[in-house]
Amino acid sequence: MGDEKRGLREEARELFKLFFEKSKDVQKATAQTIKEITDKTLKEVQPSKEKVKEITEGILEGIQDTRKEVGGRLEGVIKTLQELTERATSTVREVITGVVEGVEEVSEKEKREECLKYIKERRSVTFFDPDREVPDEVLKDILNIAALAPSGYNLQPWEVIVVKSRDKKKKLREICYNQEKVEEASANIVIIANTNAAEEHVDRVLDSWVELGYIKEEERDSLRETILAGWKSPERRKRKAIRDSALFAMSVMIVARYFGLETHPMEGFDEAKLKRFLGIGRGKLVPLIVAIGYRHPEKELLPRAYRFKFEEFGKIV
Numbered sequence: 001m002g003d004e005k006r007g008l009r010e011e012a013r014e015l016f017k018l019f020f021e022k023s024k025d026v027q028k029a030t031a032q033t034i035k036e037i038t039d040k041t042l043k044e045v046q047p048s049k050e051k052v053k054e055i056t057e058g059i060l061e062g063i064q065d066t067r068k069e070v071g072g073r074l075e076g077v078i079k080t081l082q083e084l085t086e087r088a089t090s091t092v093r094e095v096i097t098g099v100v101e102g103v104e105e106v107s108e109k110e111k112r113e114e115c116l117k118y119i120k121e122r123r124s125v126t127f128f129d130p131d132r133e134v135p136d137e138v139l140k141d142i143l144n145i146a147a148l149a150p151s152g153y154n155l156q157p158w159e160v161i162v163v164k165s166r167d168k169k170k171k172l173r174e175i176c177y178n179q180e181k182v183e184e185a186s187a188n189i190v191i192i193a194n195t196n197a198a199e200e201h202v203d204r205v206l207d208s209w210v211e212l213g214y215i216k217e218e219e220r221d222s223l224r225e226t227i228l229a230g231w232k233s234p235e236r237r238k239r240k241a242i243r244d245s246a247l248f249a250m251s252v253m254i255v256a257r258y259f260g261l262e263t264h265p266m267e268g269f270d271e272a273k274l275k276r277f278l279g280i281g282r283g284k285l286v287p288l289i290v291a292i293g294y295r296h297p298e299k300e301l302l303p304r305a306y307r308f309k310f311e312e313f314g315k316i317v
């Protein structure tokens, strides 16, 4: 390997790693590296097939070094670059443009597939690793992200109590009809539907709408009345609070997957006992509890049971 060749390659590799470190985004880092190296190459030397190979090989090496950190996501990018290196017959600029586009496509597709994976791979996991704790900060991150879930008039009628201490989990297990997973999971998120959320949250919600220009100050009072009217009857309060809390709970389960965690939703518990145990007041209901933790490394889950197909549960009209 000549000195100049090694120089370009090494530069590309180091640049990629630097850009990746800054953005944690393989697509951006690759595009940025290619741009810098190409500009430099075009200025300094004649574009040639050989040159393109050197550049892409350097970037490839950088990606391979970084791969361990971020796992399989980079496989597609590496493949694209390898293929382009092999077929590099046109000018540097054309090839590089192709590389950037390829990386963008691969990266976008991977992002979408990853998102689908979180939904497809979610299971009600029965076996948690009793020795692995989920740090409080991770639990808070999950709950804050899940709180981006939608709710009627953005009233967010949910609350949670996270049961994590050993003695409290033991007691909770009894209340959950002795379900073992309650104690084995690192924590149990008690999802609480607040049937008084409209009165308690409406002003904060309206403040933010006025601040953000969704509505004018003079529209505020009549909208407040409309919102509260929707929550008048006990039946409606209950329905809205439970509906939105369930959407929140689903988000918790999906976001947990992003953090490499598993969950198990549970309705099997004595609600009256639970409310006494945790001091959950009147006007609040517990639609479900979500156990959360790391999957047990050895125990196997049964395959996913039958799911009704669209033809059975839906129609398009």
Ligand SMILES: Cc1cc2nc3c(=O)[nH]c(=O)nc-3n(C[C@H](O)[C@H](O)[C@H](O)COP(=O)(O)O)c2cc1C
Pocket (backbone or CB within 6 Å): 122, 123, 124, 125, 179, 265, 266, 267, 268, 269, 287, 288, 304, 305
């Ligand atoms: C609201 C709700 C309550 C549930 N309650 C329990 C429960 O108390 N105990 C249990 O073992 N599984 C419970 N499940 C889990 C379901 O049995 C499980 O979601 C279903 O069988 C489908 O399996 P999957 O989630 O692995 O796809 C509950 C699920 C939901 C959505």
